[in-house]
Amino acid sequence: MLLKASLRDITPYSAGKSFPDKVKLSSNENPLGPSPGAVKAIEAVLGGLHRYPDGASTMLRDKIANIHGLTREEVAVGNGSDELFALICGALLDTGDLGLISENTFSEYRFSLKLFGATVESCPLKEGCYDLRGLAAKVKAETKILFLCNPNNPTGTYFNHRELDNFLSALPSHVVVVLDEAYQDYVDAPDYPRALELIKKYPRLMVTRTFSKIYGLAGLRIGYALGQEELIRSMLTAKQAFNVNLLSQAAGAAALDDQQFHNSSREMTLEGKKQLYKGLDDLAIQYYPTQSNFICLSLGIPAEELYQQILDRGLIIRSLKSFGMDRHIRYTISSKEDNQRFLDILKELKSC
């Protein structure tokens, strides 16, 4: 077979589906569209598309650094967070290394580790939450990279600052921790980890964030990583010359200035969350309390079946079978109208 051994059991990524005439609420995209500030910034630079982008993404990194009180050397940007996961794996993984992940989480962690030949070990969720103790117990001398997703995709659950700090302080110093905070803009828990504090304390902690969600730029592919200088420098060694395109660099920088859009997006999600909690409670449907722009729930029936029934009624949600949860679905919190429609469909299905 024309494929190296470590990739032979890779399942292709299962993306949220699209159908004309159906409302897509399966990929945690921003229901308000893209940041208008970002769109304007793209229009302004289109005439220069024949030029290569700045390979170092200097302007965008400076902007991100500035907002977080960091230096440019403590920031990397990637062609989506996916690329950042691959970069850190590409920079560090040698033959015989282990990677450690949780089960029922974002699939690109496993993929990135296996792409660079690591053997992947995993630890189950505990009642829908990352089991930090369980993960710590699985760390070995060969464990080089450990991925955390907080809040977790697809459950929306989180671990708090104290829990993470304790976990990191007990971890052997040879382990690099990648903390994916793609959904942190939607968090309202006051004890959510203060990642910037932790980066200063732990030289082997890397935090990733994204422009795909709250800034509505999933189509462009822009993620960024924060960490201490040595870690960031290492990961950038694995970077292709021009990894982040010219439009993404302009759009990302402009999006960070578009606070109004950021705020409206956050507000809509937090209001939608209240609406959904109330509706689901009324229907006595089990869900995980969420710190994200999505909610994970179960009607006790097979996820693929529920997915199809909801699709037949006009909404595309995500069956979590590909996440290893075959009786759960994930719904992207949307407008009041979409949310109500979702609740109405659930009500109908429950009474069937």
Add this chain to the structure above:
Amino acid sequence: MLLKASLRDITPYSAGKSFPDKVKLSSNENPLGPSPGAVKAIEAVLGGLHRYPDGASTMLRDKIANIHGLTREEVAVGNGSDELFALICGALLDTGDLGLISENTFSEYRFSLKLFGATVESCPLKEGCYDLRGLAAKVKAETKILFLCNPNNPTGTYFNHRELDNFLSALPSHVVVVLDEAYQDYVDAPDYPRALELIKKYPRLMVTRTFSKIYGLAGLRIGYALGQEELIRSMLTAKQAFNVNLLSQAAGAAALDDQQFHNSSREMTLEGKKQLYKGLDDLAIQYYPTQSNFICLSLGIPAEELYQQILDRGLIIRSLKSFGMDRHIRYTISSKEDNQRFLDILKELKSC
């Protein structure tokens, strides 16, 4: 050191520099700007940027396949050709594998091989040309991937159909050949390889092309690969879920329809080539005959020195020191005026 062994001797990519008030002719960018058709296509889809791109790039792959008389399964697209080089290395390279490249060629081949842990062997150019016999003699049982650049960046030289066909037919069947044809749109040599014929004949041949040059879309990052189905399927296994952004997919497809822009770009380069040949001959300056949109020449003085002298006079060209040619420079063929200015500068420097 926080970096795996195979990356410790990687030199960061040396990009063409930009300075305000200087004309940039150092990165083989299109002097006519971006394809207007592509720009229009981007504007038309900006409102949908909050959506993830099609991870399979179906529409763009179908379009490319159609133009070349291939199927979708025989086409891959990447975030620039750079990503395609990394994908094939990521899909195939296992511990202990060797990669084979030429010296004085595009640096991303070596990078991609080392990123996935291969040991890289190389073969010198022969009078500025790829030495196919020399390369063939260096193939071993462990040689898994061999990179060819035709026409070669930075010399502009080429090997012909017969030479390549003979080379491929004599190659052991365990070697995958990546043939980078980034500049093939500028070729006017009638005996240039007919890559599509060769793909049908050799299951382990992959050909890459780019939208960065003749379509003026370097800023967007879009390259594509053609090959037999098994090879393409293998390389796509190494792909991140959403590697090619939504705007690139739309722009690439539209650019392929913008034949007028393609033709004008080609015409300008071919006329510029004639102008430069004549001017350089008159000045008795040595250059390599080129099949590309650039020309490689030497005044016999150190490249960095010549680079600086030309920069002082307003043009940014490329010193080829980072390509291992420390007495050669590379000039991107441009408008009649730019070309004349370049010739005038060379004349002045020669008479110093």
